[in-house]
Amino acid sequence: MRPMKRIVIIVLVVIAVLGVAGVATVGSAFAGLNESKPGTIVPGVDLVKDGFVNVFLVDVDQGVALIDCGNDPTGKAIIEALGHRTLTEKDVKAIFLTHGHGDHTAACKRFPNATIYAFEGDRGLLEGPAKAKGALTKWISPDPSRVLTQVKWLTDGAPVTVGGVDITAWNIPGHTGGSAAYLAKGVVFLGDSAGSQTDGHLRGAPGIFSDDPAQNVASMKALAGKLEGKGVTHLAFAHSGWVAGTGELTALGK
């Protein structure tokens, strides 16, 4: 075999092995997660599936607040869910972003009357052109069409009132610096900072997509303390099904 041909074959084999390993690593981040199903979590809080990511509608006076705005820039699934309430995209009063990754921010511009809220730790991701810092996400270039300006920055632990409904935000850095948890109507929305597994346990944010997995676990434990006495009935996640109660948050990372 000519040396050049041998080198080409070796390079192709290395690429193939790396490709298989990459797919396996990404796949393991999602394996064993509870499949999320669309529907009502508690009265006034619905899960809408937008492909592989969840968006939540929270009913408020004369409209809704959204938790995240999904991965589909057209917002089709969200607008359909609004239609079931005889509402339109103009009736979205606010969007609370769990973090600045593009699969949670794509359709925000489809809702012209919505005030967009996030924590300032994700300013670079939202306003661009900062890249994420995770082992995998740092290789992904941000999509300029998803850049958001005029985001209102949240205060840790402070509620925002939207159409008569209090939505409380906590900064839970780890998945990203500005990752947020929100509490509305007894449901805590955790974005990518945690997920529910088919074995009944919770897991932390997926390591390869996260800025600082150890900080994520510490944030979840701290959050569990902050949620005590707040009347939490359910936890909801961006890529897995919701669960009742909060008991497992403190056990993450054990």
Ligand SMILES: [Zn+2]
């Ligand atoms: Zn994310």
